Amino acid sequence: MTAGTLYAISDLHIAYAENRDLLARIQPPSPDDWLIVAGDVAEVFADVVGALALLRERFAKVIWAPGNHELWTVAHDPVQTRGEQRYLDLVDRCRRIDVLTPEDEYAVWDGTGGPIAIAPLFLLYDYSFRMPGMTTKAQSLAYAYETGVVCNDEMLLHPDPYPSREQWCWARVEYSRARLEARDPAVPTILVNHFPMVRHPTDILRYPEFAQWCGTELTADWHRRYGAVASVYGHLHIPRTTWHDGVPFQEVSLGYPREWKPRPAPPSLLRPVLTSATPG
Secondary structure (H helix, E strand, O other): OOOOOOEEEEOOOOOOOOHHHHHOOOOOOOOOOEEEEOOOOOOHHHHHHHHHHHHHOOOOOOEEEOOHHHHHHOOOOOOOHHHHHHHHHHHHHHHHHEEEEOOOOEEEEEOOOOEEEEOOOOOOOOOOOOOOOOOOHHHHHHHHHHHHOOOOOHHHHOOOOOOOHHHHHHHHHHHHHHHHHHOOEEEEEEOOOOOOOOHHHHHOOOHHHHHHOOHHHHHHHHHHHHHEEEHHHHHHHHEEEEEOOOOEEEEEEOHHHHHHHHOOOOOOEEEEEOOOOOOO
């Protein structure tokens, strides 16, 4: 049985020097600890791989699910692959450094609370988290452009070879659903996805029009359907735990320095996933 602790973090955003300093400080309390990294490590390909390799040197196991930033193709990155090919190239590099990805067999945590299958997912979004009264993607996007709240994905996250990001999302949802349904149903899961798998966490966004880049309604019941004991996500930069049908949904992001620096307490770099907490 694993004697360590299962931790999670997301949204390291190590393009910022302050966040790189925090990355250097991340150390497991025990050599048996595992770490879930729920996306948005960096934008530059080599930075993503380098950070994950560093964490893998320190933790007994590292499990990564991509965010949107890893999939951006930015002009200053020597690696200019786009879309699905960029994702698959990252998967290949992760396998070389022994970091698990959404394409690998689910690792089974057998420490306290186990056995639990940890399922890293790559699902994207399909613009279904729309503002009230918005019935189409076109309406929702038009409103976002009018307000000036537009995710950089519209310019930097290419869906190649899919015609659109939502079609890539739907393909990933079908792929992930098939894998989850093929697992041993007697073993509960921890669902890991960069984007929240239910819409409720986006209700407190300062700019609600940004929610359309935050997930898909297609996963709203997955925590019930696939025996989840926890759902781990990031993206919103609002670290907290909410409860849905008795399941803790843990937002584990670090975020940008301008977000974490004003907080009264230093950022929590390692958040335990399995706790004895109960819904409040």
